[in-house]
Amino acid sequence: MNLIQNVIQNWSRYELRTEIFLYLSIIAIVVLTIYLFSKNGKITLLSFISLCILMLLNFLAFIIINSLLKIQITEVFRMTPVISMVFLISNLALLTGFYSSKKKKKKIKFANIRKRIYVR
Amino acid sequence: MKKIRFKFNKINWKEIFNYFVSVVISASILALVLISLPLTEKVSSSASYDLVNKNNMYWAKEYTLELDISQSSDIEKDITQLKSVLQKRLKQFDVEQSSITSYKENDKYYLKVNVQTSKEQELVEQLVKAPFIVTIVTRKDDVNYEDTENPLFPTLKKTMIKQSSEKDFRNVYVTKLKNTSGEYSYFAIFKAWPLSSKWNEFLNKYIGQTVGVSIDGFVTPVQINEDKIFAPSVSAIDEQYAKVTSILYNSGVSPMSYSTIKEEEKPLNIAEVDYIKLTEGILIAILFIYVYLLVVEKTRKSIILKSGVATVLTVSSWITYLKLSATPVDIFILALEVIVVAAIIRMITENTDSRVHITLLLTFTSLLCILLGFGYVKIFANDLLILIILSNLSLLISTYYISKVRKSLKV
Numbered sequence: 001m002n003l004i005q006n007v008i009q010n011w012s013r014y015e016l017r018t019e020i021f022l023y024l025s026i027i028a029i030v031v032l033t034i035y036l037f038s039k040n041g042k043i044t045l046l047s048f049i050s051l052c053i054l055m056l057l058n059f060l061a062f063i064i065i066n067s068l069l070k071i072q073i074t075e076v077f078r079m080t081p082v083i084s085m086v087f088l089i090s091n092l093a094l095l096t097g098f099y100s101s102k103k104k105k106k107k108i109k110f111a112n113i114r115k116r117i118y119v120r
Numbered sequence: 121m122k123k124i125r126f127k128f129n130k131i132n133w134k135e136i137f138n139y140f141v142s143v144v145i146s147a148s149i150l151a152l153v154l155i156s157l158p159l160t161e162k163v164s165s166s167a168s169y170d171l172v173n174k175n176n177m178y179w180a181k182e183y184t185l186e187l188d189i190s191q192s193s194d195i196e197k198d199i200t201q202l203k204s205v206l207q208k209r210l211k212q213f214d215v216e217q218s219s220i221t222s223y224k225e226n227d228k229y230y231l232k233v234n235v236q237t238s239k240e241q242e243l244v245e246q247l248v249k250a251p252f253i254v255t256i257v258t259r260k261d262d263v264n265y266e267d268t269e270n271p272l273f274p275t276l277k278k279t280m281i282k283q284s285s286e287k288d289f290r291n292v293y294v295t296k297l298k299n300t301s302g303e304y305s306y307f308a309i310f311k312a313w314p315l316s317s318k319w320n321e322f323l324n325k326y327i328g329q330t331v332g333v334s335i336d337g338f339v340t341p342v343q344i345n346e347d348k349i350f351a352p353s354v355s356a357i358d359e360q361y362a363k364v365t366s367i368l369y370n371s372g373v374s375p376m377s378y379s380t381i382k383e384e385e386k387p388l389n390i391a392e393v394d395y396i397k398l399t400e401g402i403l404i405a406i407l408f409i410y411v412y413l414l415v416v417e418k419t420r421k422s423i424i425l426k427s428g429v430a431t432v433l434t435v436s437s438w439i440t441y442l443k444l445s446a447t448p449v450d451i452f453i454l455a456l457e458v459i460v461v462a463a464i465i466r467m468i469t470e471n472t473d474s475r476v477h478i479t480l481l482l483t484f485t486s487l488l489c490i491l492l493g494f495g496y497v498k499i500f501a502n503d504l505l506i507l508i509i510l511s512n513l514s515l516l517i518s519t520y521y522i523s524k525v526r527k528s529l530k531v
Contacts, residue, residue, distance in 0.1 A: 078495070086460055093474055
């Protein structure tokens with residue numbers, strides 16, 4: 001928990017607020033845009049959950065790197081959540097695009113989407 | 121004698137034009153690749169366009185600030201606020217790395233400000249070292265400001281009466297205006313809150329008189345004219361200095377004064393990357409990915425070709441731009457950008473249904489990171505936004521180019 005203590009003690013309130021606001025606004029905008037494109041609650045929920053899990057995994061990774069591997073978390077590490085988000089958002093956009101183009105077909109199933117996108 | 125007659129078939133101008141465009145695009149791709157490859161500027165002595173590595177521009181320092189807590193009622197709260205003000209200044213000036221820690225020693229409070237940046241040292245120091253406590257002051261009736269024995273009286277805050285502080289203003293806009301000698305120089309225009317009647321009353325009261333702006337105890341006289349524009353002069357010699365002054369005015373109010381008691385050079389903590397080896401590595405990696413895709417035969421050859429050409433075009437045109445414009449680059453960020461853009465191009469080439477979705481969502485993400493991000497995140501997002509546009513453009517060009525070449529070669 002040394003990492004959390006360091007952040008609380010050394011980060012200014014401005015830094016902390018801006019960082020939290022940045023990730024929250026990215027999640028909000030992405031989820032809203034995905035909903036507007038797909039008009040599907042399941043895909044929107046999936047996007048939201050995956051973004052939240054990504055943030056959690058990033059956080060856990062930082063703790064593991066810092067406490068187990070004894071690597072100091074520097075400013076460069078701030079790019080990790082952004083880069084991982086870029087890849088996740090691209091994948092979510094792939095899913096949304098595919099769903100949007102095929103949603104007029106009556107028998108579209110999530111299993112088919114999964115097969116089309118992930119099992120190529 | 122028999123007359124020789126030449127017989128022309130109807131010329132197909134469209135084909136000639138397509139052929140010409142294909143040749144121009146081929147030549148452009150070749151030129152971009154050659155310019156973007158490392159050390160190619162050594163081939164010609166007439167041009168110098170090597171990639172400017174930011175690593176040589178970095179410097180790192182630690183500043184120890186002693187805080188003046190004599191006016192502070194809640195020390196912890198004021199220290200937290202001061203840390204935010206300083207961090208805001210550094211982030212607004214795009215300082216790459218900075219950290220601020222507070223500590224107490226012998227009943228005195230200190231801040232340690234660590235900075236590592238490629239920005240101009242003098243400007244960054246101005247942001248760290250100046251408390252920049254701004255107050256509007258007026259002259260006292262019982263002080264003789266024309267006294268030749270005390271020529272500094274008009275410039276000292278202690279000889280003035282405090283009227284209002286920086287909190288009373290919405291923002292301060294630093295811009296170039298004509299001065300009394302008719303030349304352009306920088307002024308700070310104070311903008312009050314729309315419903316602030318107190319400020320308007322103050323301006324009306326002192327119309328035609330000289331008041332002052334005190335910054336850290338030193339007063340700059342300001343004449344209030346009929347227009348009621350309150351604009352003290354700014355001692356900025358160029359745009360960068362004006363930007364620093366604007367940040368100092370608009371990054372929040374310092375709750376306490378402080379003085380710099382120690383400054384120490386620190387060893388640099390940056391990723392040393394040999395960009396020649398890195399370029400080779402990236403080129404080989406991209407080549408291997410495409411060879412692998414070709415071998416496993418899970419993607420159509422036309423798509424592999426299209427995304428390959430688009431990737432080469434995007435990456436080479438981006439590096440060419442960086443080289444020709446001599447833009448300082450963090451090599452490790454450039455490497456990340458190339459990897460990300462290669463992946464994005466691959467996605468948008470194969471999944472045409474999702475091209476708009478990917479482009480739009482990544483554009484939103486980049487814009488948010490530019491607006492709210494700091495340091496490396498902001499630099500990365502800035503470049504990513506340009507690369508998203510560039511990759512879409514490259515994809516259009518490569519689609520057009522491949523179809524025209526195929527037509528010309530009758531493949």
